[in-house]
Amino acid sequence: xxxxxxxxxxxxxxxxxxxxxxxxxxxxxxxxxxxxxxxxxxxxxxxxxxxxxxxxxxxxxxxxxxxxxxxxxxxxxxxxxxxxxxxxxxxxxxxxxxxxxxxxxxxxxxxxxxxxxxxxxxxxxxxxxxxxxxxxxxxxxxxxxxxxxxxxxxxxxxxxxxxxxx
Numbered sequence: 001x002x003x004x005x006x007x008x009x010x011x012x013x014x015x016x017x018x019x020x021x022x023x024x025x026x027x028x029x030x031x032x033x034x035x036x037x038x039x040x041x042x043x044x045x046x047x048x049x050x051x052x053x054x055x056x057x058x059x060x061x062x063x064x065x066x067x068x069x070x071x072x073x074x075x076x077x078x079x080x081x082x083x084x085x086x087x088x089x090x091x092x093x094x095x096x097x098x099x100x101x102x103x104x105x106x107x108x109x110x111x112x113x114x115x116x117x118x119x120x121x122x123x124x125x126x127x128x129x130x131x132x133x134x135x136x137x138x139x140x141x142x143x144x145x146x147x148x149x150x151x152x153x154x155x156x157x158x159x160x161x162x163x164x165x166x
Contacts, residue, residue, distance in 0.1 A: 002037045002044050005052035015056060017041040026068075028075040030095065036069070045069060050077045058116045059092040059099040065118075066097075072120050073097040084134035090114070091133075097124050102139045117143050123153055126160055 002023050012018045017040030026034040028047065035046040042056030043063075053076040055063050069075045074095030083089040083100065090101040097120035104115040117140040119127060133139040138156030145152055151162040 002035055002046050002052055005044055005046070005054070006037070006039070009054065015041060016044065016054065026070075028069045028095065029071065030074060032075065034069055034075055045076050047075050050075065053077065054079045055092060056080070058101050058114055059090075062099045062116045062118050063092075063094070073099070073118070083132055083139070087133055087139075089133040089139045096121050098128075100133070100140050102141075117141075119144065119153060123151060123160055123162055126162075127153070127155075130160075 006014075006016060006019075009016055019037060019039055021038040023035050023037045026036045026045075028034055032047055032049060037044050042054050043060055044052055044054050046052040055076050057080065059080050063071075063073060063076070066072045074097070076092065076094050078093040080090050080092040080099075080101070083091040088103045092099045092101075097118060100117045100119065101114035102117060104113050119140065123144060127137065127140075130137055137158045137160070141154045141156055143153070147161070149161050149163070153160050
């Protein structure tokens with residue numbers, strides 16, 4: 001459960017920090033019953049389908065902006081990890097989309113701030129089917145935008161367009 005996940009990640013000395021809420025029930029946008037707990041540096045969501053998954057950092061900010069488990073992304077399915085072997089791009093996967101953290105320009109204090117790009121299905125599925133960040137398109141360069149042709153996402157080496165007519 002959530003407590004075992006928290007302890008295994010190092011408890012208060014680990015990446016989640018201290019608990020800031022009790023474990024609480026929630027429901028995903030697909031109707032699955034979840035358990036959720038908030039921590040000073042993250043969130044743990046537990047589901048029967050995916051077990052306990054940590055969401056933290058920039059991925060957590062994007063997940064919150066998308067409406068958490070009832071929003072466009074749904075429940076988390078995999079914690080943030082490198083998108084491909086030896087790739088600087090990181091990704092967190094959810095039921096209906098993914099949050100990509102693409103290395104960006106140095107920010108305040110010369111720290112590199114990742115560009116956070118959310119891709120939801122079916123664009124996310126098409127991108128992953130094309131090889132994701134390690135594939136021919138490379139990492140995402142911009143979030144999806146509406147164009148006369150449909151929903152478009154630009155990548156380092158190309159673009160995907162979801163035809164507005166389909």
